[in-house]
Amino acid sequence: MIHARGLSRSFGAVEAVRGIDLDVSQGEIVGFLGPNGAGKTTTLRMLTTLLRPTSGTATVAGRDLFADPMEVRRRIGYVPQGNTVGPFSMVGEELRLQARLYGLRRAEAAERVDRLLTELDLPGMDQRPTASLSGGQKRRVDIAMGLLHRPALLFLDEPTTGLDPQSRANLWDHVRRLRDKDGVTVFLTTHYLEEADALCDRILIIDHGRIVASGTPAELKAAHGAGTLDDVFLAVTGRELREGAAA
Amino acid sequence: MSALVPLTAYYLRATFKSRFAVVFGAVQPLFFLLLFGPLFARSGVGSWDTLVPGLLVQLALMSSGLVGFGIVFDQRFGVLERLRVTPAGRTSLLLGRVLKDSVVLLVQAAAIVALGYAFGLRAPLPGVLLGLLLMVFLSVGMASVSYAAALTIRQELFAPLMSTLVIPLMLLSGALLPMSLAPAWLDAVSRFTPFRYAVEALRALFAGSYASSEVLWGVLVSAVFVVAGVVIGTRLFQRENA
Ligand SMILES: Nc1ncnc2c1ncn2[C@@H]1O[C@H](COP(=O)(O)OP(=O)(O)OP(=O)(O)O)[C@@H](O)[C@H]1O
Ligand SMILES: [Mg+2]
Numbered sequence: 001m002i003h004a005r006g007l008s009r010s011f012g013a014v015e016a017v018r019g020i021d022l023d024v025s026q027g028e029i030v031g032f033l034g035p036n037g038a039g040k041t042t043t044l045r046m047l048t049t050l051l052r053p054t055s056g057t058a059t060v061a062g063r064d065l066f067a068d069p070m071e072v073r074r075r076i077g078y079v080p081q082g083n084t085v086g087p088f089s090m091v092g093e094e095l096r097l098q099a100r101l102y103g104l105r106r107a108e109a110a111e112r113v114d115r116l117l118t119e120l121d122l123p124g125m126d127q128r129p130t131a132s133l134s135g136g137q138k139r140r141v142d143i144a145m146g147l148l149h150r151p152a153l154l155f156l157d158e159p160t161t162g163l164d165p166q167s168r169a170n171l172w173d174h175v176r177r178l179r180d181k182d183g184v185t186v187f188l189t190t191h192y193l194e195e196a197d198a199l200c201d202r203i204l205i206i207d208h209g210r211i212v213a214s215g216t217p218a219e220l221k222a223a224h225g226a227g228t229l230d231d232v233f234l235a236v237t238g239r240e241l242r243e244g245a246a247a
Numbered sequence: 248m249s250a251l252v253p254l255t256a257y258y259l260r261a262t263f264k265s266r267f268a269v270v271f272g273a274v275q276p277l278f279f280l281l282l283f284g285p286l287f288a289r290s291g292v293g294s295w296d297t298l299v300p301g302l303l304v305q306l307a308l309m310s311s312g313l314v315g316f317g318i319v320f321d322q323r324f325g326v327l328e329r330l331r332v333t334p335a336g337r338t339s340l341l342l343g344r345v346l347k348d349s350v351v352l353l354v355q356a357a358a359i360v361a362l363g364y365a366f367g368l369r370a371p372l373p374g375v376l377l378g379l380l381l382m383v384f385l386s387v388g389m390a391s392v393s394y395a396a397a398l399t400i401r402q403e404l405f406a407p408l409m410s411t412l413v414i415p416l417m418l419l420s421g422a423l424l425p426m427s428l429a430p431a432w433l434d435a436v437s438r439f440t441p442f443r444y445a446v447e448a449l450r451a452l453f454a455g456s457y458a459s460s461e462v463l464w465g466v467l468v469s470a471v472f473v474v475a476g477v478v479i480g481t482r483l484f485q486r487e488n489a
Contacts, residue, residue: 048332050332074334076332080325083325084325084326084329085324085325086320086324088261093260097254097257100250101254101334102334103334106253145329
């Protein structure tokens with residue numbers, strides 16, 4: 001689903017991502033971990049056609065990132081780390097516009113939005129001004145934005161940040177269901193290592209723009225003689241993730 | 248292009264939710280009509296038929312020139328990235344906004360023309376309609392340039408820079424006083440601004456001379472401006488694309 005070689009991106013003197021190789025197969029849930037500023041968001045923005053790599057090549061969802069960005073966009077969903085809606089709009093209206101931009105017809109769009117609002121536990125939010133949403137509700141609207149067109153490949157950038165435990169568990173179930181029922185491939189970042197442990201088939205750890213470890217949670221723990229992913233993380237980056245997350 | 252319809256509809260709905268903003272956008276030319284028009288009509292320089300076309304181009308400049316401000320917010324709130332990650336055509340992402348701006352402008356311009364008739368405008372209706380058409384066409388270029396500027400220059404600089412820039416462009420277009428009154432150097436400078444040709448074309452249309460060279464030049468220059476604006480605007484929506 002994703003094959004990247006030597007993907008790099010610099011911002012002026014800052015080398016945010018330094019030549020990473022990625023291979024993700026269909027139906028995998030891959031966790032992309034790393035301390036703040038490691039290059040996670042930059043990598044995701046490159047793979048989602050939003051940011052031009054300084055160098056490297058990639059095929060995403062079977063299409064070349066450079067030659068065929070439109071076809072890549074059609075096949076992927078992206079939930080960014082930040083917000084997706086401004087303060088002056090209605091939840092339903094924004095979601096329906098997004099669905100239409102993905103090519104859904106008007107009736108399909110309306111139906112799909114209703115469905116997702118229910119699935120993401122946002123009942124009756126259709127006519128709500130976005131400014132009136134709580135942080136966690138807004139986050140779930142962001143998540144819905146990436147699911148409207150039933151993408152085969154889903155990029156989630158810290159999707160559960162700001163969600164309460166129940167919403168988080170709900171999202172995990174949702175992600176698992178997408179994979180089990182529809183074979184959706186999921187590439188997600190998170191700062192919650194127990195989340196990565198519970199949800200992901202495979203973990204990639206990035207630090208200073210380079211992949212420093214990869215494997216299933218069990219393999220990583222075995223390789224570093226560690227009991228938890230936290231210990232693995234500490235061993236390969238020299239940092240506690242929580243410390244980084246708080247910074 | 249299939250994204251163009253939902254985008255334009257969405258932006259129109261959002262804009263007309265706040266009618267105040269639509270009305271407020273036309274306030275400046277309305278002041279000119281109300282407080283400067285009576286003076287102008289008695290100055291011997293020209294009639295309402297000379298002034299109203301100028302005020303329409305002024306409106307197109309002021310109203311469309313500042314539309315880019317809207318995209319600054321979209322950029323800040325992540326809306327722009329959300330739109331850019333969809334397969335919607337990059338030209339549609341630009342033109343959806345621009346078409347909305349054109350509709351708003353047309354509503355505002357209609358108000359000015361109606362008021363102009365109340366004051367003493369005598370222009371033939373076909374000429375006025377053709378003039379409005381040319382003005383809207385020109386505004387597509389202006390709005391595109393405004394969005395391009397908003398996506399390029401630093402966010403906090405956009406509003407002061409653009410609102411300052413439109414003033415010399417407006418004065419040089421001869422919107423307020425015809426450039427036939429200008430000293431040679433000013434006349435020469437004004438020929439380098441596209442809006443002068445639009446003003447002269449609108450005045451010719453309002454005077455009923457539809458096949459004049461002014462109209463031809465106005466259409467030609469506006470067309471070049473529009474194409475350039477849309478191409479540059481689309482490029483900028485594409486800019487960071489992989
Ligand atoms: N648009 C930009 N301009 C300049 N520097 C940038 C830009 N985007 C990212 N960077 C820099 O690139 C590096 C990687 O940033 P990135 O956002 O990819 O980190 P991250 O792993 O997502 O971190 P976090 O966990 O905090 O979200 C950082 O040093 C950041 O400051
Ligand atoms: Mg990030």
